[in-house]
Amino acid sequence: xxxxxxxxxxxxxxxxxxxxxxxxxxxxxxxxxxxxxxxxxxxxxxxxxxxxxxxxxxxxxxxxxxxxxxxxxxxxxxxxxxxxxxxxxxxxxxxxxxxxxxxxxxxxxxxxxxxxxxxxxxxxxxxxxxxxxxxxxxxxxxxxxxxxxxxxxxxxxxxxxxxxx
Amino acid sequence: xxxxxxxxxxxxxxxxxxxxxxxxxxxxxxxxxxxxxxxxxxxxxxxxxxxxxxxxxxxxxxxxxxxxxxxxxxxxxxxxxxxxxxxxxxxxxxxxxxxxxxxxxxxxxxxxxxxxxxxxxxxxxxxxxxxxxxxxxxxxxxxxxxxxxxxxxxxxxxxxxxxxxxxxxxxxxxxxxxxxxxxxxxxxxxxxxxxxxxxxxxxxxxxxxxxxxxxxxxxxxxxxxxxxxxxxxxxxxxxxxxxxxxxxxxxxxxxxxxxxxxxxxxx
Numbered sequence: 357x358x359x360x361x362x363x364x365x366x367x368x369x370x371x372x373x374x375x376x377x378x379x380x381x382x383x384x385x386x387x388x389x390x391x392x393x394x395x396x397x398x399x400x401x402x403x404x405x406x407x408x409x410x411x412x413x414x415x416x417x418x419x420x421x422x423x424x425x426x427x428x429x430x431x432x433x434x435x436x437x438x439x440x441x442x443x444x445x446x447x448x449x450x451x452x453x454x455x456x457x458x459x460x461x462x463x464x465x466x467x468x469x470x471x472x473x474x475x476x477x478x479x480x481x482x483x484x485x486x487x488x489x490x491x492x493x494x495x496x497x498x499x500x501x502x503x504x505x506x507x508x509x510x511x512x513x514x515x516x517x518x519x520x521x
Numbered sequence: 522x523x524x525x526x527x528x529x530x531x532x533x534x535x536x537x538x539x540x541x542x543x544x545x546x547x548x549x550x551x552x553x554x555x556x557x558x559x560x561x562x563x564x565x566x567x568x569x570x571x572x573x574x575x576x577x578x579x580x581x582x583x584x585x586x587x588x589x590x591x592x593x594x595x596x597x598x599x600x601x602x603x604x605x606x607x608x609x610x611x612x613x614x615x616x617x618x619x620x621x622x623x624x625x626x627x628x629x630x631x632x633x634x635x636x637x638x639x640x641x642x643x644x645x646x647x648x649x650x651x652x653x654x655x656x657x658x659x660x661x662x663x664x665x666x667x668x669x670x671x672x673x674x675x676x677x678x679x680x681x682x683x684x685x686x687x688x689x690x691x692x693x694x695x696x697x698x699x700x701x702x703x704x705x706x707x708x709x710x711x712x713x714x715x716x717x718x719x720x721x722x723x724x725x726x727x728x729x730x731x732x733x734x735x736x737x738x739x740x741x742x743x744x745x746x747x748x749x750x751x752x753x754x755x756x757x758x759x760x761x762x763x764x765x766x767x768x769x770x771x772x773x774x775x776x777x778x779x780x781x782x783x784x785x786x787x788x
Contacts, residue, residue, distance in 0.1 A: 358588075358592035359655070360654070360658065360751060360752070362585070362589070362658070362662060363661045365580045365585055365588065365662075368580070369579070369584065370575060370576070370580075374575065383581065383584050386580070386588075387584070387588065390588055394592075405751055405769060406751030406752075406769065407769065455566050458570060460574040463571065467575075483723075484722070506529075506532065509567065513563070513567060516567075516570075
C-alpha cells in the first residue's frame, strides 16, 4: 500500500502546495496524508481507485487544519466565486492574446484568490481526474462537480483578466 | 442548438468527447460561430496555462526519501520496487549519502524478498500481479523512465533487438487517446523484460513483455484480469512471451484494451 501511495506523491504534493500555498505546510500535509492512509488501509476497497482516495484524505486533513486555524486566516474574497457575466470573458481576441502572455506567477496568484472549493476543482481537473473521481474527492454528486468546475473556471478567468490587462 | 448551450458543453467536449448526435451538433455550431470559436480558444488557452503552470512541479526529493524511509521503518519495505541497477547507480551518484543509504536499504530488502521467494518456482498469481504493479510504479516514480522515447512502434520495437533474448511485440492498436511513449529494459521477477509505456488520455499504461517459461496463470492469447492496490493487471501469453498490461484505469476499460493488445501480440 505504501509504495502504491508513493506513485501518487507528485500529484499529492502539487495539490497540497496549492491548497496550503506554502511548501513546508504542503510537505507536512502530504506526510500526514500518508500516515493517515496507511492507518486506514483496511478501509480501502480492492479494485477502487487509489488516487482519489488519497486526495480525499489530503483534502479532509487540509480542511480540518483550516477550520482549526481559521481565526487566524483570511479567506479569499467571496466575490470571486461569483461567475462573471456570460460574455465577460469573451471580450475579443485582444484578451485572448493577453491571456497567452500570462506568466506562471500570475496564474498562481489568480488561483490563490479563489476559494478552497474552487481551487480544489481546478486542481483536480488539471491533474486529470474524471468527474466521478473528483466527486469522490470532494464528496459530492457528479452534477455538483460539473457546476463547481464551471463556476471555478469562470472565477479564474475573471481573476486572470486582472493580470492580462 | 444556441451559443449558450454550446458553451456549456465545451468542457465536456474537450475532456471526454460527446456522443455522436450531440457531438456533431456542437461541431457544426462551432464551425459556423466565431463567438463560440473564441470561447473555445479561451478555454483551451486556460487549459494550456494551467497545465504549464501547475503540472511542472514534482515533490521534493527530500520528501520522497523521508517517506521511503518511514515506509521501510514501518515494515512496508517489502513492496519497495527494486529499481534496475543502472537507475540505482544514477540515483546514488546524484543524491546525498543519506539518500544512497536509503536506497541501498531498499535494494537489500528487495533482494531479501527475491531470495525468500525462492525464484520463479514459487510464483503465484498474487506474486505475478504484485510484480507487474511494482514494475508499473517503477516507471511512474522514475525521473527518466524511458530509454527510448518515441511514439512510433517501428522505432521502439527494433530498439529492443540485441537487448533481450526474445522478440516482444509492441502493439499500438487504434484506440482514441492511446499514445505510445517509449520503452526501456527492466526486470520482471527474475528475468529481463521489455517495458513499454503508453498514455491513455492522462492515464499511464505499462506493457511488460518477458519470457513466459515457468510462469503460471498466463492464458494463451486470452487476457485474464487481476488487481492489486487499486491497479488493474491484464496478463496473457503469446508465442512463448508473457505480457502484462497495467494501469489505474477501470478494470473493464483495461480488459478492452488488453484484448486489442493480445490480438496484435498473437500475430
